Amino acid sequence: MHDDNSHDQQPRPASAGAAGDQLAQSERQPTGMPAVEFRDIDIFYGKFAAVRDFSLAIRKGSFVTLLGPSGCGKTTILRSIAGLVDISSGQISIGGKRVDDIPIYKRNIGLVFQNYALFPHKNVFDNVAFGLKYRNVPKPEIVRRVKKALDMVRLPGSETKLPSQLSGGQQQRIALARAIVFEPEVLLLDEPLSALDANMREDMRVEIKKIQRETGITAIFVTHDQEEALSMSDHIVVMNAGLIEQIGSPAQVYDQPATAFVANFLGKANMLPGSVTVMDGKMAMIALASGHVVKVAAPKALATGSAVTVVVRPQKLTVGTAGAANRLAGRIVSTSYLGGNAVYEIDIGAGTLVRANTLIDGQPLREGEAVDVCFGPLGCVLLDAQGLRIA
Amino acid sequence: MRADHPDREGRWAWRLTGAITLCVYVFMFAPIIATVVLSFNASMFGGFPLTGFSLRWYEKLLTNEPVLDAFRTSMWIALVTATVTTLLGIMAALALVRFEFRGKQAINTLVILPALVPETILGVGLLVMIKAVDQPRSMALLVLGHILLTLPYVVLIVQARMVGIKRSYEEAALSLGAPRVSTFREITLPLLIPAVLASILLAFTISFDNTSASLFWRPAGVETMPTQILSMLKISISPEVNALGTVMILLTVGIPLAGGLILQSLTWFKAGK
Numbered sequence: 001m002h003d004d005n006s007h008d009q010q011p012r013p014a015s016a017g018a019a020g021d022q023l024a025q026s027e028r029q030p031t032g033m034p035a036v037e038f039r040d041i042d043i044f045y046g047k048f049a050a051v052r053d054f055s056l057a058i059r060k061g062s063f064v065t066l067l068g069p070s071g072c073g074k075t076t077i078l079r080s081i082a083g084l085v086d087i088s089s090g091q092i093s094i095g096g097k098r099v100d101d102i103p104i105y106k107r108n109i110g111l112v113f114q115n116y117a118l119f120p121h122k123n124v125f126d127n128v129a130f131g132l133k134y135r136n137v138p139k140p141e142i143v144r145r146v147k148k149a150l151d152m153v154r155l156p157g158s159e160t161k162l163p164s165q166l167s168g169g170q171q172q173r174i175a176l177a178r179a180i181v182f183e184p185e186v187l188l189l190d191e192p193l194s195a196l197d198a199n200m201r202e203d204m205r206v207e208i209k210k211i212q213r214e215t216g217i218t219a220i221f222v223t224h225d226q227e228e229a230l231s232m233s234d235h236i237v238v239m240n241a242g243l244i245e246q247i248g249s250p251a252q253v254y255d256q257p258a259t260a261f262v263a264n265f266l267g268k269a270n271m272l273p274g275s276v277t278v279m280d281g282k283m284a285m286i287a288l289a290s291g292h293v294v295k296v297a298a299p300k301a302l303a304t305g306s307a308v309t310v311v312v313r314p315q316k317l318t319v320g321t322a323g324a325a326n327r328l329a330g331r332i333v334s335t336s337y338l339g340g341n342a343v344y345e346i347d348i349g350a351g352t353l354v355r356a357n358t359l360i361d362g363q364p365l366r367e368g369e370a371v372d373v374c375f376g377p378l379g380c381v382l383l384d385a386q387g388l389r390i391a
Numbered sequence: 392m393r394a395d396h397p398d399r400e401g402r403w404a405w406r407l408t409g410a411i412t413l414c415v416y417v418f419m420f421a422p423i424i425a426t427v428v429l430s431f432n433a434s435m436f437g438g439f440p441l442t443g444f445s446l447r448w449y450e451k452l453l454t455n456e457p458v459l460d461a462f463r464t465s466m467w468i469a470l471v472t473a474t475v476t477t478l479l480g481i482m483a484a485l486a487l488v489r490f491e492f493r494g495k496q497a498i499n500t501l502v503i504l505p506a507l508v509p510e511t512i513l514g515v516g517l518l519v520m521i522k523a524v525d526q527p528r529s530m531a532l533l534v535l536g537h538i539l540l541t542l543p544y545v546v547l548i549v550q551a552r553m554v555g556i557k558r559s560y561e562e563a564a565l566s567l568g569a570p571r572v573s574t575f576r577e578i579t580l581p582l583l584i585p586a587v588l589a590s591i592l593l594a595f596t597i598s599f600d601n602t603s604a605s606l607f608w609r610p611a612g613v614e615t616m617p618t619q620i621l622s623m624l625k626i627s628i629s630p631e632v633n634a635l636g637t638v639m640i641l642l643t644v645g646i647p648l649a650g651g652l653i654l655q656s657l658t659w660f661k662a663g664k
Contacts, residue, residue, distance in 0.1 A: 103565075107566075119560060121581050178567070
């Protein structure tokens with residue numbers, strides 16, 4: 001969505017719109033017109049604001065994920081592109097053309113639903129051919145393109161089957177074929193994996209991504225599953241309560257969460273409140289509420305006494321490593337053994353629980369054991385009193 | 392409850408259940424069977440005992456002009472009623488299920504209300520209203536009345552089916568480029584077909600069967616099948632009435648049954664099994 005040197009979009013509720021516009025600007029220069037562009041979108045249901053100040057430009061051919069908890073407005077945004085939800089203000093463009101007043105059936109978008117929504121009374125061929133039929137494609141061409149699409153989703157020869165004769169995963173692949181066969185300008189995927197069982201989900205994740213890359217189609221994907229978002233996306237838009245929290249690449253939103261919400265939503269980061277005691281060059285000494293003092297790299301000088309929150313990923317915490325800059329003594333409260341690694345919940349005093357996700361060799365540590373939790377000064381994120389990342 | 396005879400009580404319970412069930416069925420079907428059996432009775436009187444098998448009452452029926460007239464009238468009214476009611480019902484159910492508007496809840500209740508009001512009251516009410524605007528009783532009034540009687544049931548049936556049709560089917564069709572009318576024709580209507588067929592059959596049967604309201608609404612000199620039977624009964628229980636009754640039973644039971652069978656074979660065929 002933007003070049004690497006211009007990363008660090010930190011839109012916070014109030015500034016989300018402005019940040020989105022910047023994004024749109026930087027987008028336009030290298031690649032020309034964005035495939036989909038939102039400008040200052042507000043969507044109200046009666047008095048309830050489902051989405052506020054939503055601005056975003058999506059580059060052609062990219063895979064963008066709207067990520068957030070249920071009710072955050074991500075599906076509403078997706079449906080507004082399709083024309084299934086009316087926007088209250090702002091404008092949406094697809095391929096540089098404003099679509100606010102264009103009815104859904106003229107928008108040329110491919111839509112994939114959570115519940116597949118294959119027409120139950122039509123066979124696979126008629127389902128996939130549906131979009132082509134309304135684009136006046138001649139019959140032999142329809143047959144050819146349906147076949148190609150079915151090959152692409154690896155269900156060749158299934159033309160005469162009815163949806164009820166297919167498994168959930170197969171149905172979703174047919175739904176995908178139906179949505180891409182007429183080469184829409186943008187492919188919208190509304191939690192397409194959440195109705196599938198866990199194994200199938202992972203396969204479909206890879207498959208959707210592969211097909212998206214092969215066809216070069218612009219895809220907008222809605223999910224509440226951070227793993228899906230991180231593994232599939234070029235860019236992630238993290239949303240909460242109708243507002244954009246952060247826009248960035250998967251690595252950016254994961255490693256440099258712009259807000260406390262993002263840090264928490266992606267990967268359940270440990271949030272350790274405290275206050276700055278002293279600055280030592282680029283290092284800040286921080287007295288945690290749990291009583292420990294830790295040393296953390298600060299991106300800028302911080303005033304002594306200012307309240308901060310240290311965000312540490314469970315993966316950055318190790319248990320009992322010698323020589324680490326920060327050692328917090330604690331006791332294991334719970335252990336989850338996951339084979340190659342283990343997740344410990346550790347009480348470090350004053351009622352503060354931290355989660356450590358570490359690689360293990362052999363037996364995990366037992367509950368009740370006294371351990372030291374360690375982390376280095378780098379790889380932490382500092383949030384200010386408002387929960388915004390200090391950059 | 393003795394543990395060593397676990398099935399003795401169970402056996403008696405089953406016998407009792409069987410006996411009661413049999414009684415209920417006899418009670419339900421004896422009058423129907425009696426009518427059918429007596430319609431083939433050779434006796435001059437429309438009751439027992441049986442004196443021999445004969446089709447003469449059916450023969451007589453076929454030459455009875457008033458009865459044939461009434462039959463044609465009823466058929467005609469039932470067909471028009473079923474068609475119009477089903478069309479209206481589909482539209483009403485669409486609006487009530489797919490759209491949000493003010494007073495939706497109230498309209499929903501009002502549509503069902505005629506089914507709850509006693510038929511006699513409806514009969515008198517419509518008549519009073521017609522008098523108030525100084526119109527004569529006419530065939531149109533009779534048909535309108537029947538539409539009024541059947542609409543609630545049709546709306547209920549179509550609505551129930553409509554709720555079961557996921558909106559995402561329609562949204563998918565729209566997103567694929569089908570305008571709203573095409574979406575309705577290609578997606579919604581085919582999925583609604585079972586409810587549409589059921590509506591037509593039910594509306595037809597209700598209309599064809601209706602007696603009390605029709606008594607109020609029919610124009611002078613017009614008889615429907617049920618009112619014709621009623622007026623025939625005023626004279627005597629002639630065996631002809633039994634034959635006519637049997638024809639009515641055949642129609643009102645046979646049509647929905649046939650419809651159900653057609654529907655079943657249709658879905659069976661669609662499933663490709």
